[in-house]
Amino acid sequence: MGLEKKSKKELIDLVNHLQAQLSNNGRTQSKGASGEDLYKILAHSSQVGFYIMQNRKFQFINSHFREYAGYTEEEMLNMNPTSLVLPEDRRKMAKNAIMMLKEQRFSPYEFRIVTKDDRIKWILETVMSITYKGKRAILGNSMDVTERKEAGRRLEELEALESSILDAIPQAVVGLHERRINFANNAVKSIFGWHREELIGKSIRVIYRNEEEADTIAGLFYSSLENQRTYTTEFPCRKKDGREILCRMKASRIGEKLRERRIVVTYEDITQQKKAQEELERSRQELRNLSVHLQSVREKESTRIARKIHDELGQSLTALQMDLSWLEGRLPKQNEQIQDKARRMSRLVDSTIESVHKISTELRPSLLDDLGLPAAIEWQADDFQKRSGIRCEAFLDCSDSSIDKDLATTIFRIFQETLTNIVHHSKATKCRVSLTEKGKELCLEVADNGIGITRRQIDDPQSFGMIGMRERAHLWGGTVHVRGGKPQGTIVNVKIPLNKGDSIK
Numbered sequence: 158m159g160l161e162k163k164s165k166k167e168l169i170d171l172v173n174h175l176q177a178q179l180s181n182n183g184r185t186q187s188k189g190a191s192g193e194d195l196y197k198i199l200a201h202s203s204q205v206g207f208y209i210m211q212n213r214k215f216q217f218i219n220s221h222f223r224e225y226a227g228y229t230e231e232e233m234l235n236m237n238p239t240s241l242v243l244p245e246d247r248r249k250m251a252k253n254a255i256m257m258l259k260e261q262r263f264s265p266y267e268f269r270i271v272t273k274d275d276r277i278k279w280i281l282e283t284v285m286s287i288t289y290k291g292k293r294a295i296l297g298n299s300m301d302v303t304e305r306k307e308a309g310r311r312l313e314e315l316e317a318l319e320s321s322i323l324d325a326i327p328q329a330v331v332g333l334h335e336r337r338i339n340f341a342n343n344a345v346k347s348i349f350g351w352h353r354e355e356l357i358g359k360s361i362r363v364i365y366r367n368e369e370e371a372d373t374i375a376g377l378f379y380s381s382l383e384n385q386r387t388y389t390t391e392f393p394c395r396k397k398d399g400r401e402i403l404c405r406m407k408a409s410r411i412g413e414k415l416r417e418r419r420i421v422v423t424y425e426d427i428t429q430q431k432k433a434q435e436e437l438e439r440s441r442q443e444l445r446n447l448s449v450h451l452q453s454v455r456e457k458e459s460t461r462i463a464r465k466i467h468d469e470l471g472q473s474l475t476a477l478q479m480d481l482s483w484l485e486g487r488l489p490k491q492n493e494q495i496q497d498k499a500r501r502m503s504r505l506v507d508s509t510i511e512s513v514h515k516i517s518t519e520l521r522p523s524l525l526d527d528l529g530l531p532a533a534i535e536w537q538a539d540d541f542q543k544r545s546g547i548r549c550e551a552f553l554d555c556s557d558s559s560i561d562k563d564l565a566t567t568i569f570r571i572f573q574e575t576l577t578n579i580v581h582h583s584k585a586t587k588c589r590v591s592l593t594e595k596g597k598e599l600c601l602e603v604a605d606n607g608i609g610i611t612r613r614q615i616d617d618p619q620s621f622g623m624i625g626m627r628e629r630a631h632l633w634g635g636t637v638h639v640r641g642g643k644p645q646g647t648i649v650n651v652k653i654p655l656n657k658g659d660s661i662k
């Protein structure tokens with residue numbers, strides 16, 4: 158649009174200049190060159206298309222005009238000038254020309270011509286009535302504005318596209334110059350309650366809660382955008398009706414440098430999203446707390462039952478065993494049947510004592526309480542090897558004193574889960590466990606040489622064993638990483654910060 162205005166102005170200036178020279182010429186004609194010659198001299202020196210028409214025929218055409226149309230001089234002199242004009246534009250063009258000749262119109266008019274090679278060009282033209290070779294004639298000045306017109310059209314299209322894109326965006330988009338709003342899309346209504354027209358020209362301060370916060374965010378935007386193209390943050394805002402909302406904002410500078418202090422900011426209302434997120438996080442936390450509680454209740458219950466079984470049942474069985482051997486010694490030697498029965502009873506009591514011991518150890522290895530985590534891990538690895546036939550090496554490099562009792566239980570239970578998985582899924586022939594203390598971190602690593610594990614198995618929401626391990630570690634601020642081993646097998650790596658432990662329980 159701007160371009161077109163400029164070209165019109167150029168043409169008007171040129172035409173005015175020519176007209177001045179022509180009327181000047183009228184006064185001085187008799188002294189020098191003839192009128193016709195002067196028209197031609199002017200036409201040749203002119204930067205625009207120039208023609209003289211008389212009796213519906215071109216009498217003279219300058220080189221610029223010939224170039225627009227693509228015809229030779231001879232062809233043009235012999236053609237019907239109207240045939241140059243695109244049929245749809247002929248009437249309007251003729252009307253405008255007549256108005257101009259009658260001095261009812263003063264601004265240039267536009268129309269399209271068809272060139273010799275069948276292209277369409279936009280022409281901007283003015284006409285005036287002159288006397289040529291003693292008769293009335295028309296002097297035309299024209300300019301090829303096709304490129305400018307096209308550029309203008311493209312620009313308009315681009316502007317239309319831009320505004321439809323802006324309106325299709327659900328976020329509020331605001332353009333700022335020195336913190337003053339110079340454009341806004343329609344979404345400012347749904348997000349801030351302001352009509353876009355109301356915001357134009359206002360300070361961006363209106364969408365913040367107070368002056369201070371407006372200064373803070375402006376400071377953040379302008380300082381960050383000095384060095385980077387975009388900057389994203391979350392910040393509280395205020396709607397027109399005073400309600401507060403939380404917005405995610407993305408600011409980007411216009412142009413390569415921030416020198417002109419022009420930026421565009423998009424605002425997304427994330428109040429509900431944030432609330433839902435917090436709600437979700439809270440309920441997850443509640444579930445975790447519940448899980449901690451249930452685990453600790455279960456551990457305590459297991460410990461209590463293990464102790465009861467061990468102490469009460471174990472002691473009674475041992476007493477029974479002693480009584481039985483006392484009885485065996487006093488049984489009549491000649492009664493083989495009774496002797497045999499007593500021996501079998503004694504063996505049964507022995508195996509029951511063993512079972513009781515096993516059950517109570519499975520419920521809660523007393524080693525864990527009596528000798529600490531490293532010893533319990535070593536014992537468990539040994540026991541696992543004996544029972545499964547899978548070789549299990551243990552590498553222990555940590556002192557028990559730094560490990561909280563509940564943390565020791567957590568690590569021990571994770572270790573037991575990895576061993577169960579090795580037996581059930583890995584097809585391994587050996588495994589290796591290491592428990593190390595590095596800096597302020599406790600590391601448990603269990604690696605096997607089995608068939609390995611896939612990402613899907615690790616992340617499957619139905620893999621409750623994996624989830625349980627991760628949750629147990631998470632309670633202590635720790636992590637569990639499971640990955641395939643090289644060249645084969647599975648590695649489970651548990652890391653728990655030692656300093657955090659006490660505060661988390």
Ligand SMILES: Nc1ncnc2c1ncn2[C@@H]1O[C@H](COP(=O)(O)OP(=O)(O)OP(=O)(O)O)[C@@H](O)[C@H]1O
Nearest residue numbers: 578579582583607609610614620621622623624647
């Ligand atoms: N050491 C391993 N080697 C090969 N595959 C494994 C190993 N550990 C786990 N997996 C695979 O990962 C899956 C998930 O393990 P996870 O412990 O979560 O569940 P599970 O052992 O199948 O069942 P649960 O532990 O609940 O009784 C297993 O089903 C198995 O396919």
Ligand SMILES: [Mg+2]
Nearest residue numbers: 577578622623
């Ligand atoms: Mg499992």
